[in-house]
Structure formats: structure tokens, C-alpha cells
Amino acid sequence: MPNEKPIISEIPEVPQEIIDAVNDKNLLVFIGAGVSRIVGGPSWEILAQKLIGACYGDGEDKISYFECEEVKKNNPKKIISIAKRILGNSQYREKVKEFLKPDSRKTEEYPIYDYIYRLRATYLTTNVDDIFDSKFRTETHLKLHPFGMKADSIQPLMLCHVHGSINSPDTLILTVAEYLEHYSDKPWVDDLLVPLFKNNVVLFIGYGMEETEILENIIRKSKSILSQAFKKFILLPFYSANQNVFRHEKNFYQEMNVEAIGYSIDKKVIFSCSM
Numbered sequence: 020m021p022n023e024k025p026i027i028s029e030i031p032e033v034p035q036e037i038i039d040a041v042n043d044k045n046l047l048v049f050i051g052a053g054v055s056r057i058v059g060g061p062s063w064e065i066l067a068q069k070l071i072g073a074c075y076g077d078g079e080d081k082i083s084y085f086e087c088e089e090v091k092k093n094n095p096k097k098i099i100s101i102a103k104r105i106l107g108n109s110q111y112r113e114k115v116k117e118f119l120k121p122d123s124r125k126t127e128e129y130p131i132y133d134y135i136y137r138l139r140a141t142y143l144t145t146n147v148d149d150i151f152d153s154k155f156r157t158e159t160h161l162k163l164h165p166f167g168m169k170a171d172s173i174q175p176l177m178l179c180h181v182h183g184s185i186n187s188p189d190t191l192i193l194t195v196a197e198y199l200e201h202y203s204d205k206p207w208v209d210d211l212l213v214p215l216f217k218n219n220v221v222l223f224i225g226y227g228m229e230e231t232e233i234l235e236n237i238i239r240k241s242k243s244i245l246s247q248a249f250k251k252f253i254l255l256p257f258y259s260a261n262q263n264v265f266r267h268e269k270n271f272y273q274e275m276n277v278e279a280i281g282y283s284i285d286k287k288v289i290f291s292c293s294m
Contacts, residue, residue, distance in 0.1 A: 040220035053225030059122025170214035
């Protein structure tokens with residue numbers, strides 16, 4: 020279909036629902052690891068590889084090169100789970116904080132979090148880094164974990180770390196066991212996540228295929244109200260030549276009642292929008 024209009028553009032057209040949500044103060048932005056990667060943060064895979072790499076050495080509490088390479092063949096959450104057990108809580112937390120540091124040069128060159136903040140939304144993030152935190156007043160507008168929170172306690176221009184934060188180490192959700200526990204029948208899901216999904220237009224930013232499982236957990240917990248709730252969108256990066264691949268991705272997310280918005284990464288362009 021050579022005359023068909025491309026569905027991936029350099030700067031995507033902003034859906035009217037998102038524009039209205041900004042004006043009506045009911046936009047909920049969910050931020051994934053892809054956003055922090057723009058400023059030098061690691062992907063889940065790289066974080067896992069670095070953590071297990073920190074376990075390699077000659078001491079009794081270390082693992083061999085062969086063992087390290089074998090563990091690397093697992094999925095990131097399993098690798099992180101193994102690394103935590105080997106390193107011990109103290110060193111594990113220290114290494115997580117070290118490996119999540121952004122590149123200061125990239126932070127200045129690509130002010131992606133400045134653009135996101137301009138949406139004037141309510142923000143939830145599955146990232147445990149603190150790159151976005153500086154834009155929010157501690158205590159009143161920055162929540163390092165979701166425990167004990169209710170939907171009516173969070174408002175526009177507030178940020179909540181739903182998987183904990185490196186600045187609150189006891190709340191970190193990174194291992195397999197921690198994920199299973201976190202998304203079991205916990206009050207924060209029904210008290211915070213489900214009502215926010217029901218009463219807000221939701222925009223997912225920074226979620227790639229390697230975070231699909233995380234996204235599915237979030238969406239599944241709110242699935243009962245998705246069809247009757249406000250619209251949900253996910254922003255996805257693609258090369259413009261991958262129109263057909265994007266169509267498949269679009270269909271995949273459509274099954275979860277989430278509309279995919281593709282944007283081109285052929286050039287070095289940071290997502291921005293004007294409304």
C-alpha cells in the first residue's frame with residue numbers, strides 16, 4: 020500500500036484525549052526505564068548484567084567467570100534475584116544505586132524529564148532511580164513507595180515510585196520474589212492503582228518489549244475497569260521503516276485496551292509536544 024499515510028512520524032500527533040486530560044487535570048503518566056535510558060540510565064538487562072558482574076571474583080563469596088556467564092543467560096529479574104543473594108543486602112543496594120546513576124552530560128543534552136514535567140500530570144513510575152525526583156518537593160509531592168497511599172492522596176504534579184526507590188532501599192521491587200509479593204492482593208493496588216486508572220487518561224512512556232511483563236502486571240490488576248475507564252495510551256519508539264512491525268505492536272496493545280502511538284527514532288529527537 021504505497022500511498023498509505025505513514026503511522027510512525029518524527030513527532031507524533033497528540034491525541035485530543037491527552038490534550039483534554041492536561042486541561043482537565045486528569046492525565047496520569049506512567050514512566051518506564053526507557054525514559055531514564057535517554058539520559059544514560061541502564062536498561063533492565065544492563066542493570067542485571069552489571070549486578071551479576073559485580074558478583075564475579077576470587078573470594079569465597081564470589082562466583083567464577085563460567086558461573087557468571089551462565090547466570091547471564093536468564094531473564095533480568097532472575098539474574099537480579101541471584102545477584103542480590105550473592106552480594107548480600109548492603110552491597111546489593113550500594114551497587115544498584117551506583118549502576119542507576121545517569122550520565123550528567125546526557126541529562127543536560129536530552130532534558131526529557133523537563134518535557135514530561137511540562138505535561139503537568141500526575142506521575143507514577145516503575146523506575147527506582149531518582150532522576151525525576153528533583154522536580155518535586157519532598158514529602159508533599161514526592162512519594163518513594165505506594166504503601167498506604169490512596170488515589171485521593173495523589174494529585175497533579177506529584178510523583179509516586181510504585182516499585183520503591185533507591186532512596187528508600189527497603190521498598191525496592193526488583194527481584195522475582197519481590198514482584199510476586201508486590202502484585203499479590205495488596206491494598207495499594209485497589210486503593211491507588213485501580214482508582215487512578217479508572218478516573219484518568221493514562222499515558223505510558225518508556226516501556227519497551229523487555230518491560231512488557233511489568234506493564235502486563237499493572238494493566239492486569241486494573242483490567243476489570245479498563246473498558247469503562249478513560250483511554251490508555253502507550254508511546255513507542257520505532258524506525259520509520261518498521262511500519263508493519265509497529266502495526267503488530269499496535270494490535271498487541273489494543274488487546275489490552277491500550278492505544279499505541281508510534282514515533283520515529285530515525286533522527287536524534289527527544290519526544291516533545293505542544294498543546
